[in-house]
Amino acid sequence: MSTTLKPIPGNAVSRFVSDGAVTTWRNLMKIIRVPEILLFSLIQPIMFVLLFTYVFGAAVVIPGSDYTSFLMAGIFAQTVVFGSTYSGSAMAQDLKDGIIDRFRTLPMSGAAVLVGRTTGDLVINTLSMLVMMGTGLLVGWRVKSSPLEFLAGVAILLLFAYAFSWVMAFLGMSVKSPEVINNASFLILFPLTFISNAFVPSENLPTPLRVFAEWNPVSALVQSARELFGNVPPGTVAGDAWPAQNPIATVLLGVAVLLIVFVPLSIRKFATISR
């Protein structure tokens, strides 16, 4: 009998790293082979920066600040939140294509597939952040904080994006088709990002919306980035809600909770799903 090929020596850690590298490679190959994905995820934030700056910029008056400086943190937050939904639609698509069935009959780490997915999407999110920053700088956005604070601002946005990718990956494995993820995330995330302080100061909103906005985790993310980039308009009074008072702590806490809940949940889900 022809001999079965044996695996090269390795331990659980080296196997995990290798599986994660292979699946991340596969996800990035998709970006290379289907460049439209990256193109759209880059063009959309550019479009948002330009539309908001020139359409709303003339109408929305932010005391003590120009609209672009106020806006950028909001656009960053919205873009990474929407960017993370790709983890969900991609998982749903892989499930539909059966490639997950293939993975699950191989002696590989299921967790590595999810790490590969979320890490690959973090790469895309980072790229769109860079493009947005370039666009922002061109239309007059300036960082008015220290380099360290600036880096912390970028980090908190990407950290949130990463944690949210796990949530979306879990949802992607729980739905019947990739379209469901796309439509549902649009319906949920659009209000979530708009009823926040992302595009207008929330103190001007009617009371029910203002309360929602103050508790909205997206507001905390926006506010954190705004503070860390030194873009908070002078004289702004934060809302009474705890998240509005402590945006950075809220985001870090939120990231921790999302990861603690959705990492194990996603890994368990992966171990049982099949097309």
Place this chain on the structure above:
Amino acid sequence: MAFIEARDLVKTYSPKGSPEVRALDGLTLEVEKGSVTALLGPNGAGKTTTVKALTTLIKPDSGSAFIDGVDVFAEPQAIRRMIGASGQYAAVDQNLTGFENLVMVGRLYHLGARVARQRATELIELFDLVEAQNRTVKGYSGGMRRRIDLAGALVIRPPVLFLDEPTTGLDPRSRIGLWEVIEQLVNDGTTVLLTTQYLEEADRLADSISVIDNGRVIAKGTADELKASVGGLRVAVTVVDETQIDAARDILTRFGTGESAVLNGRTLVVPVQEGPVALAAIVSAAATKGIGLHDAGMRRPTLDDVFLQLTGHAAETEDSETESAA
């Protein structure tokens, strides 16, 4: 203990808003080392569910399964190191080339980059995909995808191979080519469990056939044993006028050696002793009685006949499922 052994597998599905489905209803199966066993059954019989359970994709509600003494449901990772699996629908990455797909599978079996590439090259040649190897799978035909998927199942030269309807959707030439590959593997000592809707395929490849219906094995044996169990030649006639079906049935029963049965609407079939004689007698009796026949002929027992005999209902074999992933 047999090399592959499944005992009393039960798997139920409760889809929302529809009644519970017992996909597996106490299925028991044994496969000897180095043999080819075919699971033969119509659509919905439970073939895919069986393969999914044995390849660690799903856990049944109850029952046990062992491969080479390893508990499938308790030690799935150990099982995955010794099996190759190809599901009913090709499971390939559309955005990778055929070659890249196979290298990826090799790397995920932890073969190391060099061996994974070497093996991918061999398999590309074996499955006649050299020309297409550097194109993305997206542009492949259904048959080419199927072959890449099958090649993926062979990457480690696994001692145990599971193939779920491996030739459904393949053109006749590819089908025969694949049969030859499977026969070659068996000569090398691989144990194969495959599923099929075609008696002919089971006949050609399998040492042992398990006929399944409604989630359980209803008969098993070699192809010859199964055919013998349902008798010899059949005469089938199709009446022109559906209202004459009972009259035609009387004639068939008179000249046949067993019960006649309605296959679909206007077609009747009956087992017979001496084919040509019975056929002539049936055709002339029909003419005498003024029963118009569209069609009348002899044939060997088919999957339909095995089913008719074993279950009392006709097999709903669908060919429309072909080229699924295309």
